[in-house]
Amino acid sequence: MTRADGHWVPSIEELSLARRRIRDHVHVTPIMTSGLIDDHVGSRVSLKCEHLQKAGAFKARGAHNAVFSMSEAEAASGVLTHSSGNHGAALALVARSRGVPAHIVMPSNAPTVKKSAVLGYGAAVTECEPTLMAREKAVDQLQRSTGGYVVHPYDDRAVICGQAGVGLELLEQLADDPPDAVVVPVGGGGLLSGVATAVKARLPGCKVYGAEPVGADDAKRSFDLGYVVPQTGPDTIADGLLTSLGQLTFPLIKRSVDDILLVGDSEIVDAMHLLYTRAKQVVEPSGAVTLAAVNTHRQVFDGLHVAVVLSGGNVDLAELPW
C-alpha cells in the first residue's frame, strides 16, 4: 500500500505473501542461545542465524521473492544486479533454480569468497570500481545489452518484502518469549526496513535498532538528519554494509526504526571472536555488527531479551582478523 505522503509501506499481507512464495526455496533458520554470550554482553540474546540461510546470507530471501515474482516473459532475458557479494550470490542461485541467466556486477574490492560463490552458481561476473556510481553505470550498460531485469540489492519492493520474512519468522520462533528489541545490520537498508516493518506490525511494543559501522555511518546520519546522506569513502571491515540507503528503504526506516547504533571495527572483531569461540558460528563482519552493537550499547539493552540478526557467514577464512 502507498501512504498519503506517497511513500510505499508494505502491508502485512504483502509480507506474508512473499513468505509463502519463497517457502519451498529458502531455509527456516534456527535461533541459537549461549549462556556465555549472555554473561558477556549483559543481556539475554537470541541469535537469529541467517548466516545458515541458503548461499550463507539473508539475501536469498529477497532474491527469491524478486525472481519468483517475475512473469515467464520478464524472467526469460535473465536477471542482473550489482552487489559486493551476498546479494549477487543469492541472485545467481535463484537464477540457476529458475533456469535463467544472471549477470552480477561486483566491485573490485569484494572478498574472493564472495566472487567465487557467484561464479560457482554459474553467473557471469563483471568487475567495476568500488563506488556506487561505477556499480550503477555497469549495471545500466549490461541491462541495455542483455535486456535483463535489474534486481536491485535492496531498493526493490519484492526484495524488501522477502527480507521482512526474517522478522516474521523470528517473532514466530520466539512467540513464547517475545523479544524486547530486535537488532539488524544496516547497509542499504533492505533487511532493516523489511524487518522493522514486519516487527512493528506484529509486535508494536518491540524496539527495532539498526547496527552500523562507524566507518560507514551514512544510515545514522541520514536517520538523525531526516534525509538520505550518501555513503562516500567508507572505511570498515564490514564489507557488506558500504552502500547508501535507498528511496524505498529510507522512509520505512524513518517510520519503524527506533535508532541506529554505531560500532567500531574493533568491536565488530570482538563480536566475531565471541561468536566463533562461544557459539561456534562462522559469521562475517557485516553479520556480527549486531552483537557488537548489543555489547557496546549496554545501557540500551541492559537485562532485556534481544533478538540479534546474524545476517551472513561468507568470510574469507584466510583473512580472519586475528
Place this chain on the structure above:
Amino acid sequence: MTRADGHWVPSIEELSLARRRIRDHVHVTPIMTSGLIDDHVGSRVSLKCEHLQKAGAFKARGAHNAVFSMSEAEAASGVLTHSSGNHGAALALVARSRGVPAHIVMPSNAPTVKKSAVLGYGAAVTECEPTLMAREKAVDQLQRSTGGYVVHPYDDRAVICGQAGVGLELLEQLADDPPDAVVVPVGGGGLLSGVATAVKARLPGCKVYGAEPVGADDAKRSFDLGYVVPQTGPDTIADGLLTSLGQLTFPLIKRSVDDILLVGDSEIVDAMHLLYTRAKQVVEPSGAVTLAAVNTHRQVFDGLHVAVVLSGGNVDLAELPW
C-alpha cells in the same frame, strides 16, 4: 551387565538411565545438513553437532553422568582427571555446578584455549609432560594428596554411558530417516564405544565406524590385531585423539564397531575448511576427522545416509591451519 567372557557391556537400560540423569544439565544438540557438503563428499550427511554441547564438546555428557552418579560423600573431596582439554573443561564445569573442587592435569602441549576454559570454570590446573605415563602419575599424586575421585576421561563406566547418549539422541532425531552408518572420532574410545553400543542396540543394521588420524593410528592397529596397542609418539593436528584405547572401551569397540577409518591431517584440514565455509560451523580438528573419513573413504559411504559426529569446537582461532 557383564558378559560370560568377563567384559562389561552396558545395557540399554543403563544407557537410558544415564541420559535421564544428565537431561537437565546438557544440551540436546541439533542435527544440521548442507546440500553443498553432500555434493562435495558424495553421500547424504547428517551433522550431529556436539561442538554445540556445553563447554564445546560431547565430553560434558560423560563428565556429568560420572559426577552426578557419585554420592555426597564421594563428591565432597572433589574430582580430578587428566585431559588434553575437553574432558578437563567438562569436568571443571560439572564440579562447579555440583559445588565441589576439581583438579585437572593437562599435558604441556594442550591448546591454550582448552587450558583457559578449564581455568575459567574455576578448576586448578597441573601441567605435565605430554605422555600417558606422566599424565597418570600426576593424577595419582594428586589423588593421594586430595583424596578426590578420579574421573577417567574415557575408561570409566559412567563416562561411557554418558557419551552413549550422543548415539541414542541422533537415532531419535533421525527416526523418520534412519542413517545407514554413523561415524565417530576415536581417541581413547569413550565416545566410540558408547555410541557403537547404543546404535547397535537400537538399530542393529546400522554400520558404526571410528575415524582416526593416520598420525595416531593405535585404534586401527588395535582393532585389526585384536589387542590394545598403546599410542606412542602421536603426530597429528587432532589434539584430542592422542590417547590409547582403554580396558573398558576396547572390548566394546571390538564388539560393536564395523571398522576404523584412517585419515591424514591434510584431509582433516580440508574437512574443517568445508565445515567452516559451507556449514558455517567452528569445529576443532578432532571433531572434523569424521567428515574427513566420509570424504576420504568414499567407496564405503557412496550414496548412503551417514550420521557424522562433530565432537568438539574448541579451537585456538589464532592457530587455524590455513
